[in-house]
Amino acid sequence: MHHPIRFSLRLATVLFAAPTACFAAPITWARDVMPIVQERCLECHRPDQVGPFSLTTYEQARPWAKSMKQQVASRKMPPYPGNPGGIEFHGDMNLSQAEIDTIVGWVDQGAAFGNKADLPPEKNFETFEGGWRLGEPDLVLQTAEPFTVSGEISDLYQCFLIPLGLDYDVWLKGVEFQAGNNEVAHHFILFEDMGGTFPSLDDASPEPGCECADMDKIAGARIVKMWAPGNVSPLRGEGIGNKLTAGKNLILQAHFYNSTGIDQVDQSRIALHVAGPDETIDKRIRLQLVSQMMLDIPAGNPHVDHEMQIQAMKDMTLYSVGGHMHLRGKSIGQWAVLPDSAEEIVMLDIPEYDFNWQLDYVFEEPWKAPKGTKFIMRSVHDNSAENPVNPDPSLNVKWGLYSKDEMAFTGHYYTFDDEKLGITPEAIRPEDVARLNGANIESD
Ligand code: HEC
Numbered sequence: 001m002h003h004p005i006r007f008s009l010r011l012a013t014v015l016f017a018a019p020t021a022c023f024a025a026p027i028t029w030a031r032d033v034m035p036i037v038q039e040r041c042l043e044c045h046r047p048d049q050v051g052p053f054s055l056t057t058y059e060q061a062r063p064w065a066k067s068m069k070q071q072v073a074s075r076k077m078p079p080y081p082g083n084p085g086g087i088e089f090h091g092d093m094n095l096s097q098a099e100i101d102t103i104v105g106w107v108d109q110g111a112a113f114g115n116k117a118d119l120p121p122e123k124n125f126e127t128f129e130g131g132w133r134l135g136e137p138d139l140v141l142q143t144a145e146p147f148t149v150s151g152e153i154s155d156l157y158q159c160f161l162i163p164l165g166l167d168y169d170v171w172l173k174g175v176e177f178q179a180g181n182n183e184v185a186h187h188f189i190l191f192e193d194m195g196g197t198f199p200s201l202d203d204a205s206p207e208p209g210c211e212c213a214d215m216d217k218i219a220g221a222r223i224v225k226m227w228a229p230g231n232v233s234p235l236r237g238e239g240i241g242n243k244l245t246a247g248k249n250l251i252l253q254a255h256f257y258n259s260t261g262i263d264q265v266d267q268s269r270i271a272l273h274v275a276g277p278d279e280t281i282d283k284r285i286r287l288q289l290v291s292q293m294m295l296d297i298p299a300g301n302p303h304v305d306h307e308m309q310i311q312a313m314k315d316m317t318l319y320s321v322g323g324h325m326h327l328r329g330k331s332i333g334q335w336a337v338l339p340d341s342a343e344e345i346v347m348l349d350i351p352e353y354d355f356n357w358q359l360d361y362v363f364e365e366p367w368k369a370p371k372g373t374k375f376i377m378r379s380v381h382d383n384s385a386e387n388p389v390n391p392d393p394s395l396n397v398k399w400g401l402y403s404k405d406e407m408a409f410t411g412h413y414y415t416f417d418d419e420k421l422g423i424t425p426e427a428i429r430p431e432d433v434a435r436l437n438g439a440n441i442e443s444d
Pocket of ligand 1 (some may be wrong): 040041042043044045050051052064065068071072076078093095226229230231318
C-alpha cells in the first residue's frame with residue numbers, strides 16, 4: 001500500500017506545482033524582456049549602430065527570437081569576452097544567469113508580447129551634436145575622402161595619417177570613434193607616430209592611407225586608444241591625461257571586414273577630448289605591457305600555453321586592462337599578486353579569445369597596485385586545424401608583427417602615485433580647430 005500512496009503524493013505535488021508554474025504570469029516581451037534588451041542590447045541594436053538589426057520594438061525583435069535565445073544562451077551576445085574576476089568593470093556587458101533564463105524562457109514559451117501597459121519607458125540614449133556619447137568633442141577628425149573597401153577583399157588593415165601639426169603638447173581626456181560604415185568597420189586603433197616614418201609610406205601608396213596588416217609599417221608608433229564596436233570608454237578623471245606630444249602625427253589603423261561581397265564605402269570619424277587650462281594635469285597615463293615574446297607554438301598543437309610576469313617598480317594606480325593575440329589566440333588573462341599576499345587576483349579572464357572583440361576593460365574603480373605587485377599574463381594558443389580562423393596550422397609560429405605570426409600580451413593603463421606634474425594644459429587653439437575640424441585625415 002505504501003507505493004500507491006507515495007506515488008499519489010508525488011503526483012499531487014506535481015499536479016499542484018505544474019499549474020503554479022503555468023499561472024505564474026508567462027514571460028512577456030513588454031514586462032520582462034524589453035527592460036533587459038534596453039540595458040544590454042540597444043547600445044548596438046538600434047538604428048545606425050553596429051548591430052546588424054534593431055531590437056527597439058517587439059515587431060523588430062520577434063523574427064530574431066530564436067537566434068536571440070541561441071546567442072544569449074551561448075554568451076556570444078552581448079559580445080564581451082572578458083569575465084571580471086575580483087575587479088568590477090565599468091559597463092560590464094555580461095548578462096546575469098537570471099537575464100539569460102528570462103530571454104530563453106520567453107522564447108520557449110512562444111515569445112509573447114504581453115501587455116502594452118507593462119512596457120518600460122523608452123530608453124533615451126543621450127547623444128551630443130553629431131551623435132557623440134562622451135560629450136561635446138574639442139576636435140572631430142574625419143578622413144578627407146571616403147575610402148572604398150573592395151567587395152573582393154574580406155579582411156583589410158588600412159592606416160590613415162592624421163597630420164595634427166600642433167606646435168604644443170595637448171593632454172587627451174578621451175577619444176571616441178564613429179564608424180562610417182558599420183557593415184565593414186571592425187575595429188580601430190589610434191596611434192601616435194613617434195618615429196615619424198609613416199607619412200612617406202602613406203605618400204607611396206595611391207589610395208587614401210596605406211595597407212598596414214603588418215605592424216612593421218608603423219613600428220615605433222605608440223597606442224593611444226583601441227576601439228571595438230560598442231566600446232565607449234569614459235573620460236579620464238580629474239588631473240589625469242594622455243600626452244600627445246607637440247609635432248607628432250596620429251595614425252588611425254582601421255580593420256575592415258567586408259563579408260557583403262560588394263564594394264563598401266567608409267568615412268570614419270574620431271572625436272578628441274582634451275584638457276583645458278582650468279585643469280591641472282598631475283599624472284600622465286601610460287600603458288604597461290605584460291608581454292611574452294619568446295613564443296614557441298608548434299604546428300598543429302591545439303593547446304600551447306605561455307606565461308610572463310612583471311613587477312610594479314613603484315606604487316601605481318591602474319585604470320583598465322586588455323589582452324592581445326592574433327588568430328591562433330584561444331584564451332588570455334592577467335592576474336595580480338599583492339606584495340603581502342600569495343593570493344592571485346583575477347584582473348581579466350578571457351576564456352574564449354576573439355580577435356574581433358578586443359576591448360579595453362575599464363575598472364569601475366581605479367585599482368591600486370603597490371610597489372612589488374606581481375602582474376602575471378597567461379595565454380593559450382590553438383595552432384590546430386580545428387581552429388577555424390587559423391591561417392596555417394602547418395607552420396611553427398613565433399612572435400611577430402605579421403598576422404601569420406603570433407603575439408601574447410596583456411596591458412594596463414596606469415599612473416604613478418608619486419607623479420605630480422603640475423602642468424597647466426593648453427586647449428586646442430581656435431585656429432587649429434578651424435584648420436582641423438571635420439575633414440583632415442589626409443589622403444593622397
Ligand atoms: C557591442 C555591440 C553589441 C551588443 C551590446 C549586442 N550585440 Fe548582438 N550583434 C552585434 C554585432 C556587431 C552583430 C553582428 C555579428 C558580429 O559581428 O558578430 C550582432 C549579431 C547579433 C545576432 C545575430 C547573430 C547571427 O549571427 O545570426 C543576434 C541574434 C544578436 N546580435 C542578439 C543580441 C542580443 C539579444 C543582445 C543583448 C542581450 C545583443 N545582441 C547585444 C553587436 C552587439
